[in-house]
Amino acid sequence: MERQTARQVQGAVDLLHDATTTAANTIGAIQVETADLTYTILKQIPVVTGPAAAIERFHLSITRGVYVSVRGVSTVVALATAFVLARLPQSEQE
Amino acid sequence: MAHGSTDSSKTSNWAAWSISLVNGFWGDYLHDHGNGLAVEMALYAHNRPLTLTAERLVALHPQPSPKLCILVHGLSCNEHLWSFVPPQEADSQPEQVDYGTLLQAEFGCTPFYLRYNTGLSVAENGKSLAILLQTLCDCYPIKVEEMVLIGHSMGGLVLRSACHYARQHHESWAKRVTDIFYLGTPHDGADLERVAYSAAGALQAAPNSITRLVGKALNSRSRGIKNLRYGTLLEPDVIDEGWDDLAHHHHRAVPWLPHARHYLVGGTLNGNPAHIASVLFGDGLVAVPNNVNKAVPVEHIRLFPGIRHIQLAQRWEVYEQIAAWYRQGESK
Numbered sequence: 275m276e277r278q279t280a281r282q283v284q285g286a287v288d289l290l291h292d293a294t295t296t297a298a299n300t301i302g303a304i305q306v307e308t309a310d311l312t313y314t315i316l317k318q319i320p321v322v323t324g325p326a327a328a329i330e331r332f333h334l335s336i337t338r339g340v341y342v343s344v345r346g347v348s349t350v351v352a353l354a355t356a357f358v359l360a361r362l363p364q365s366e367q368e
Numbered sequence: 369m370a371h372g373s374t375d376s377s378k379t380s381n382w383a384a385w386s387i388s389l390v391n392g393f394w395g396d397y398l399h400d401h402g403n404g405l406a407v408e409m410a411l412y413a414h415n416r417p418l419t420l421t422a423e424r425l426v427a428l429h430p431q432p433s434p435k436l437c438i439l440v441h442g443l444s445c446n447e448h449l450w451s452f453v454p455p456q457e458a459d460s461q462p463e464q465v466d467y468g469t470l471l472q473a474e475f476g477c478t479p480f481y482l483r484y485n486t487g488l489s490v491a492e493n494g495k496s497l498a499i500l501l502q503t504l505c506d507c508y509p510i511k512v513e514e515m516v517l518i519g520h521s522m523g524g525l526v527l528r529s530a531c532h533y534a535r536q537h538h539e540s541w542a543k544r545v546t547d548i549f550y551l552g553t554p555h556d557g558a559d560l561e562r563v564a565y566s567a568a569g570a571l572q573a574a575p576n577s578i579t580r581l582v583g584k585a586l587n588s589r590s591r592g593i594k595n596l597r598y599g600t601l602l603e604p605d606v607i608d609e610g611w612d613d614l615a616h617h618h619h620r621a622v623p624w625l626p627h628a629r630h631y632l633v634g635g636t637l638n639g640n641p642a643h644i645a646s647v648l649f650g651d652g653l654v655a656v657p658n659n660v661n662k663a664v665p666v667e668h669i670r671l672f673p674g675i676r677h678i679q680l681a682q683r684w685e686v687y688e689q690i691a692a693w694y695r696q697g698e699s700k
Binding site: 280281282283284285286288289292300301304305307308 | 383387390394398403404405406461577579581584
């Protein structure tokens with residue numbers, strides 16, 4: 275593989291990783307912010323205060339887990355690509 | 369520039385177009401983060417950057433001419449933009465040409481094609497181009513006597529910026545520039561970017577996180593695109609009037625290269641230039657050249673009704689106009 279092509283493949287994977295991480299962080303924050311409004315209202319109602327708080331904790335842990343997994347898979351793919359590309363024989367162009 | 373039509377060259381052209389597209393939108397991010405997709409500015413031949421040495425230049429052009437023609441593409445494009453099939457007789461084989469090869473055949477100008485990261489600011493690209501053209505002149509196997517510059521869209525702004533920085537640093541190539549052709553160049557800015565700027569501001573100001581997210585995504589567009597709002601040619605640090613007067617700064621701060629002949633070519637969406645679509649949207653991306661500052665003589669401006677933005681770089685009738693102007697300039 276040409277060195278330039280390898281750099282471009284790594285660049286594409288890095289860009290995808292950056293985009294995935296940024297999207298996961300931003301969308302995760304929006305999801306938590308949106309859910310927060312609902313739980314705040316529910317927690318004002320005496321009958322459901324307890325269950326609402328428990329569900330909120332459960333919901334937040336699942337949400338965070340999903341986004342951590344997304345970021346983790348993305349990081350693993352980026353690192354694996356770098357590992358493979360570094361071991362492929364590369365030639366200079368021209 | 370001859371482009372092959374083999375499967376491998378098609379794949380490589382497709383990859384080059386994809387990378388150029390990404391560079392147009394996020395090229396500044398790629399550059400700032402050292403990403404391998406960031407395009408390094410270079411003159412390209414056969415999909416490869418050209419090493420600027422006399423040997424390589426002779427290998428590419430065995431009979432170099434003292435007249436050079438430099439073609440500079442626009443936003444999110446690359447040197448493949450220039451290729452087109454000219455009108456021909458029915459029984460002849462279709463052959464790709466471009467304004468560079470046509471000028472070479474007719475006037476003996478040796479063509480060179482620039483590829484650059486269009487996501488960087490116009491000024492950053494202008495500075496790099498000024499240095500690159502000086503290197504080209506220094507390495508060129510014979511003395512360069514004349515340079516013809518052709519810029520499509522943002523490429524025209526980069527050329528003006530490069531000429532400015534070359535004059536500022538007393539680089540000799542700028543003195544050899546005789547003619548500059550601007551094809552669909554937004555000297556006064558592009559309305560589409562002004563709409564994007566306003567939309568991004570409004571969306572980010574909205575009291576809703578999803579709307580703000582959309583605004584933030586829209587605002588992540590590159591410095592190069594943002595420069596198209598007013599056709600900004602210089603770095604902000606040299607703007608002495610301050611940000612408030614950014615809209616009109618470049619007209620005063622960057623004079624058109626004084627000794628060169630400048631030509632403006634524009635297009636319109638509709639065959640009738642008075643049609644509402646043509647008046648509002650120009651060639652689809654850039655408004656009809658209005659020459660507010662009378663920087664260019666009226667006879668050096670030509671409007672091609674019905675020819676859209678990208679087509680300005682790929683039409684026989686546009687080449688004929690360029691050739692006619694060049695012939696006229698040569699005879700003076």
